[in-house]
Amino acid sequence: MSEQAIPEEVNQEQANIAPEMDERNVPTENNGENVSSENTEQDLNALSNGEKEDKQSSEEDENKVEDENNDDKAEEKTEEKTEGNETINDEEKTTEEKTTEEKPSEEKVEPVEEQKPEEEAVKKISFTIPRDCVLKETEELLVAKTFLMKNSTKTDTNVYDHLSQIVMSILDSKIDNAVDIFETLSTQIKKEKFVPDSFNSYGELRREKEKSSELEDAQIKMELFQNDNEDGRGDDGNELPDLMSLSSLFEWAGISLGKEETFLINTSMQKLMIDKGLKSMRFWGKIYGTKKNYYIVEADQKEEDDDDEVYGEDDAVNPEEEEEGFLENENENEKENTENENGNENENEENEIQESQIEEPEYPVPKIKIKKPNTLSKEIKTGINKYVYYVCNYVGGPWYKLADVIPEKLQLSRKIRKYFTGDLNREIISYPPFEGSEAQYLRCQIARISAATTICPTGYYIFDSEDGEPDDSEGPQPIIINTEFEALSNDQLLDISNWVHHVPYILPQGRTSWENPFGSEEEEENEDEGSDEEGGSDEENEGEKVEPETGPQLLTPISQDEENDDIPAWVSKFCSRTLAPQFNPVCVSSTRWPGAHTVALSDKFSSIYIGDGMKCYGNTYLSAFHIPQPMTTIMNEYQENNEEKEITEQIDPTVEEETAFEEEQAEKLRKKEEDEEGTEEEEEEEEED
């Protein structure tokens, strides 16, 4: 029969599948053969047979049970196959019923029919899996899908999403031969998915590090805004300048630190005032350093604040030099050793050190005839140290207090010319040796600039005539603000003779009031030679006569300042060319201290210094060159005075010569003694007779 022929062919074709089928089916050998042939025939016939659905499903179950581990698609394929097989099986049964083999066919039919229940029975025995627990096709699909969608712990992505994205990208871009570059596409998509904000990526950390300095700076500046205004309002007597309006004045003159920065400086100053309890303050200016800059504030302190960490104070104590008891600062003794300009005095001091070191001199030490100058005392709270200065390196940064000016240091600061670096603790290395920190040098320069360039219109300050007579005052005469001051017109302000100094002049010795360096305690009080009067001589009890130093009186007009070679010391001009005089600010600039400006408009005026803190010594070719102090002369050798031959040089006798000489001497002695003995004997003999 043709039907039979076909199955045979199929049988051959499906030979490969047969062993698979055999594995799946666990019936007896007989059944296996039958089933396998049945299966193959069923393959041909794709039509599903509804009659044997149960049997089909049972076989499917069989297959499923064994195929649990296969993929969905594979399962489906096998299901189809088995379904196909089932149909063929049925037909096989029907056809085989008509086969020649009677018994076997009958047996086949029967055994087939019996097989099924047997198979089922066998299945039940071997697998013991009830049909309900095994997942259906769709459910199995879900399981697989969920597994694929499980996120990887490392990268927070999963296979399912990734694959779907790849497919999407292929579809979107219509890439040809996508399968060839599949791996590349996969990598690309992975790269694009990199999210910097995920907790385990490195990008976030890096970004923070880069912006941190800017962030820090911004945070510091924000702190300035968190100012409790409650305390500030309470204090009435505090004078704080209105920096914002002053800064617009300065802008007219071409000087500016930037509006925002000026505002922040203002806030910072307010904070400082509240923190330290200052009576009044003024923004002094900005000095540029090579690495960092200084913002400087001049303040008037209410009470002594010893808790402050002061910069520039010498802490080292030199125990050997404790002779000068009346000096306030014992540390200055140490400086004496190095700072004295007189070379002789230097040597004498060294002798003194030796004296104190040697407990019992074996030989008399020559007395020191030259009296060395005592260390000058600092002016406390008056004169040069009337104000306290605070500096900070950047706006919003911490304020550092500068120590008071030490007169010797100020003398030295006039001789050196060094750039500031911005580091208060740096030691200044220079010749003549400054031997101090940058904080001290800065303070000296600030003092010099203040004394030279702080000016005010005439009549703003007047002498305070209440505090006794001018003779008794030690320091410069006090001045107070003139309450009846009438603002000068701008035209008058242009004339520099209408401006006066209101900070006392610094004498060459580094103080504003004269102090005799050789004087003793009593004489200190006799020092009435203030800077106000013309020089009188003061008699010292001992030591050299030293002329007291004098300087221009307070409140002298700046037009009388010494000229800077051929250009005037002060230059004033209108800031604008076109504005009407009543609105036109006047800028008065110093040529000696480039960067010092005072700007005034009707009744408002203010001084500021913005520069590098160096003086301009003159306008000639030579004055541009800083000529350092020449080094001290080298000591000469002892000059031999050949005529008098006080000390002559001789060659030491050698040992032989010495012994020969000694022998000679010994012989001569012996001879003498013999002669003497001879004479003595004669004398004795004579006496005896």
Place this chain on the structure above:
Amino acid sequence: MDDIDYLSMGGFTINYEDRAGLNCSLRILKDAEKYKNVSLWGRIIGVQKDYFIAQCWNDDIFDRKYFYSTDTITWLQLPEITDEELKDISEIYSRFIGDPSYEYQLQNQTPQKKEPINEEKRLSGVIKMINYDVEIVPRGAYYQDRLRNILSNEKFKGLTEKDMIDLASYFHFRSGFKLSLETVEDRISIDQSIDIFDNIEKDKPDGIWSLQVEKGGSTITLRSLLWPGYFFFHAPKTEMRQCKYGSMYNGYGIKNVNLGIML
């Protein structure tokens, strides 16, 4: 002109009247003299008056003409000077007076019939010296094409954070650079198109440039200590602003000869 606010980091600014005047007069100058580019070079402070200096150039950035003005209204061209005159000018250390016709008495007055140096010539000489000594640009701002033309880089985004604080990323803006073995050794990643000038790291003495980071690290300012008053700033491009760099001279026009002692 719009970056004037950056100049305030150098402590100076141009007041509003001058700004208005400059804006107008520079535009007019550009038209009158038929130049492609005009910009403000700087300001030299004199005793009585200040000089504003403007520079104009067409294509060759190194061939610039200079104009000066005392009132931001009228501009006068500065004369060219010879090398001999330049030598004499470099010996003058006094302040500029403010009068363009003021004549200087030189130190060694040779009885030749040389023309005396007047302030105009001195201005010209000083500008030349300053440009040679201290004019700087950041690396990458200018590049060189195959024809050896030096062009401004429109796409310059600024230096990186690391490069900003390194002196080697700033170049002297002057001609005469030779790519030698030394330069190649110094810089690992030398790029012939942008490494076209001498860098300022090698300037002697050490410390002649004061580099400071302002505004919390976003802007760099460079000040020259050799010619005090020369101020350069650079702010690289960030999300919040464009890349900016610029420089201006605002000083007395006097070289600092004591630099060695002062450092």
